[in-house]
Amino acid sequence: METSTMRDYLKFYINGAWVDPVDSSRTLDVINPATEASAGRISMGSAADVDRAVKAARAAFPSYSTTSVADRVALLEAIIAEYKNRIPDMAAAITEEMGAPATLAQRAQAAMGIAHLQAALTVLKDYHFQEQRGSTMIVKEPIGVCGLITPWNWPVNQIACKVAPALATGCTMVLKPSEIAPFSAVIWTEILHAAGVPAGVFNLVNGEGPTVGAAISSHPEVDMVSFTGSTRAGIEVARNAAPTVKRVHQELGGKSPNVILPDADLQKAVTAGVRGVMNNSGQSCNAPTRMLVPNSRMDEVLAIARAAGEATTVGDPASGATIGPVVSDAQWKKIQSLIEKGIEEGADLVVGGPGRPEGLERGYYVKPTVFGRVNNTMTIAREEIFGPVLAILGYDTVEEAIRIANDTPYGLAAYVSGTDVEQVRQVASRLRAGQVNLNSSAPDMMAPFGGFKQSGNGREWGDHAFAEFLEVKAVLGFAPATKAA
Template identity: 80%
Template sequence: MRDYLKFYINGSWVDPVAAKRIEVINPATESAAGHISMGSAADVDRAVKAARAAFASYSQTSVDERVALLERIIAEYQKRYADMAAAITEEMGAPAVLAQKAQAAMGIGHLQAALGVLKSYHFQELRGTTMLAKEPIGVCGLITPWNWPVNQIACKVAPALAVGCTMVLKPSELSPFSAQIWTEILDAAGVPAGVFNLVNGDGPTVGAAIASHPEVDMVSFTGSTRAGVEVARNAAPTVKRVHQELGGKSPNIILEDADFKRAITAGVRGVMSNSGQSCNAPTRMLVPNARLAEALAIAKQAAEATTVGAPDSGAALGPVISATQWDKIQTLIHKGIEEGATVVAGGPGKPAGLETGYYVKPTVLAVKDNQATVAREEIFGPVLTILGYDTVDEAIAIGNDTPYGLAAYVSGTDLDAARKVASRLRAGQVNINSAAPDLMAPFGGFKQSGNGREWGDHAFAEFLEVKALLGYAPKPAA
């Protein structure tokens, strides 16, 4: 049983202003795995004041000093790597292999990427007699989700630390264990007091207090589009910068000349991984109508080959995060069937033999058109919708027919043709032919999938202000 009842403020573990704790549920067992304290606006105020006080000195540290700090954090992370993976498995039911090789790996990956960028980043640029200086924006409020918990913490904290910002983190109350270990890592690495602060709590209380606090200079939020709107509303009166990485309903266009077996199987796996709880999952597969039956058969085979079970069982899929999320997924599956979708694989209810735990059947739905609820709403579970198209232009139009624009996918043997399709898709990141992840590629969305970018050097810009120093250099002699 993990009891993490203190917050990390100004370099110390402290009690909350008012004692209030909740259970953290292990979704694989439906039983309590531990407890955390729930913070208040008063706790946020303490943390923000500590971050503000620390900013005066930390913002003036040298690049070499911050390089050394990131190197120490990476070293401490490596010591705690197994602990991090175990925490993620316990808090969100991630299969052990996924937690070890993907979830925990992303945390250290973002640290290493930020370190590499920092070593060669240009914080000053002379243009004529004017110096353009990129300076840390100030105190940052970081609000992170439960689905890739340490990934989302690291891809915000690492660049913020690298450029000289101070910060207050509110992780999801559903998956707080990894944030606790992350904080212990930073503490062991000697992050200066007040530079990084942790306050647990929920969005309407702690999240809103962070977004609205007048001493927070920017807020970076990852989560649902609905919650992102609330963050922006709370931030508006103080005119702070708001960075958001929100929802997605990503199209996956399988072109006529694609290797269908490879592309469709990869598409199914891309949806099912992490139990479908990835905002950039390729949840809308578009296939030529002339080959729809073939595509459905391949997708059925791939989904039915996807094993579901306890995190330590070797199964590919664990549970989804909570009873609330399980209920939402089931409601949407039923809605899809009511609206005429055909169940190709999976369907409502729990997999056989898994009555305990929030397990969902790997599900494939054949959908008649893109107006179906399951083709428009983000389900956030292991549910793939497949739609047919007649022409490439139609496929692109269907792909773009969504309020979201986080990611898109294209598969085809003719690379030039696939590139042309990719160029017409309205999404922040387009994957061609199942390319491997790239931690230096900017990550973020068009439309209601958010604004701004994370990952690699593009992440630095979110945490920097640009100052123009006119007359910095003397005029050249006449």
């Protein structure tokens, strides 16, 4: 697919076919954040479109939910084969819609889609949907019709880590991707169609949260809703879902602490911490945005952080720069106001700051920014910025570091670095977060991903993801009770 061609994606995918919206008068320009120009258009759906999609999913559920594991294994294998053919298209779409540098789009963003499909396939092959306990059979059955609402920051990653386990467990579904980054979702849908996903099992309706998202969350025929996005929007999803008592799975915001212990290799840990925040232009919910370091070594830390910040190049996604633009004008303005707030509240500006980087007058580019000597009451230490902005906080004792790390309404991720393995593990055990990364370890596709506190409910990735899409049924008297010997 040529990236220079305008993408007009004006149809929705319902019941195995591309169909016109109920009302085709409402469209939205999708803006390329590197150029600020329109890259294409999508139709904006309504509650009526959601209703059509949900009815299709409901009609497909009785047959799809009773397919064999072997059938679903074959389906996932077909999707993986088709996905492999479309990786260049997927990567190009992601770059265009949300500004990911070409290498990041190819090697990380698009690659995560296939990684989640492969993880679901691996889990499915050995998953126990039945377990006998005495005379009772415990059965795990697909929950039903699932509403999936996904964000723009890792677009296909978030689609895949919901759709893959939903398909694997025998559910049917309606997807609403972010209207800001919808192109990858259309390509994903083309992949599923080409792979032979039965009609009605997967449906796509584009639109915005307050209309399409709310219609999905509140629809009485939707059995569960899985949402990834901001905590504010997640609260709305839960509120809309409450009257129909459907299951709500949420993966929400984060303000993840990165505890660098006194014995850590500072050069390595601080550099990795800065890179971890800057990656994807800081638009990752699990980014290590609060770095906690010993006060006694603050000057050394800030010198290393300055060098790492200055080494983070910004530019056009095709240029080979480390980071591209942030996703939108609204996001750019929000990040700018928070950078200004950091300066106003008295944090030390180590590198970066407000405004666009030099030579980049067009595009939503943000200077890689590091603040030093931040305290945990400052706005930049409390709020999720979702941009390439790091706050460095000092501590005097490890006990104090743990207290500061946990002093947040969020609990998605945490990071710990140090050379004393026992101490690193001990600190990790006391951090209130759903995923703790020790000494910059590599991602694990089977590790559960999700949050404590206001970072959400439930888990994604690997076998833990399956539980979100299953109901547990106990069949008593399934087998004769055995007498005690």
